[in-house]
Amino acid sequence: MSRYSVVLAGCGPRGAYHAEGFTANADRFDLKAVCDLDAGRANALAERFNVKTIYADVDTMLAAEKPDIFCFATLPAIRLSLIELGIKHGVKVIAFEKPVATELPEAREIFDRCREAGIRLIVSHQQKYGAAWQKVKELIDAGEIGEITKIHATARAWLSQLGTHIMDYMLWFNNRSRVKWVVGQAIGTGKLIDTHPSADYVIGSMEFENGVRGVIECGAHAPHFVPGDNPVGHIKFWTDSALTIHGTHGYARVTTGNGWQAVTKSSMGEILSGDGFFNPSYEQPLYIRDLADWLDGTIAVHPCDGEISYHGFEAVMALYLSAIGHRRVDLPLKEIPDGSLIERLGQKLPSSDEYVGQ
Incomplete structure (x- = not known):
């Protein structure tokens, strides 16, 4: 060594x-x-x-x-x-x-x-090295939820903050099968000037090369999986991200700030669960x-090599291309568009005030 x-x-x-x-x-x-x-x-x-x-x-x-x-x-x-x-x-x-x-x-x-x-x-x-994440991967790889059919990834933080994290984990749970196409929608301009610039809320649908379907949500309207009132900046806000992997015989979910849950072939309908929390020191x-x-x-x-990391980033940014162009975007991208997607979003999207509360 x-x-x-x-x-x-x-x-x-x-x-x-x-x-x-x-x-x-x-x-x-x-x-x-x-x-x-x-x-x-x-x-x-x-x-x-x-x-x-x-x-x-x-x-x-x-x-x-x-x-x-x-x-x-x-x-x-x-x-x-x-x-x-x-x-x-x-x-x-x-x-x-x-x-x-x-x-x-x-x-x-x-x-x-x-x-x-x-x-x-x-x-x-x-984060994929966390104990709860490893437990869910073990259940999936053992066939305990059957064949994967859909992966739903969510984060309360905006896309540039945690989007590449949860996209990477979708790829990991799906054994690195690449994203084939995406369709995305974005709203809100409040976070476009953040150090991690992004639309306030992004939702996208995708298909992987192995036929698994995926949904990703990041930002203001993403669902809560960590209980309680978790304002922006609070540790519970940053750890309110989750992946739910659906299979032909059950499901498994891991939440960054709230452990894991699963219904498997072996659990006889009982919801299995375990602890887990974001712990970079581990x-x-x-x-x-x-x-x-x-x-x-x-x-x-x-598991975090450049090849898969770039693919995940391209898939995330393709959501913006889809939202701007109102079209499906196929991957890998044949051409990289010139200029700034963030600036184009700012020109295209209505202001945050025009959708808040609706």
């Missing part, structure tokens, strides 16, 4: 979880340096995880450290410039946060350029551990 060198840019809360994931696997990874424009934040993270070297500039860090893995946890507006630095310095892997971008052209450029450079990518859709080390095994060749593909 090899041990791989790592540097990390972005020392905020998500960056800390990545650092925790790497240091929890210290037999496989050496977190050599961290970088942040905020010196206090960088120093605090370095002290917490016993990292010896701190930088304020990513280019300087990569040039000096020459790492195997470049990890960054920054806002989605800062993606391509950091990817370019990873390519420039010849890293083996770039690991970064979702969403992979805010616009389709940038996402395609990221994945095309990394493919051409021979750089592997992983995107932190790490999930992130397992996500990181798979990276070492992927690099070693002991697993064929990382």
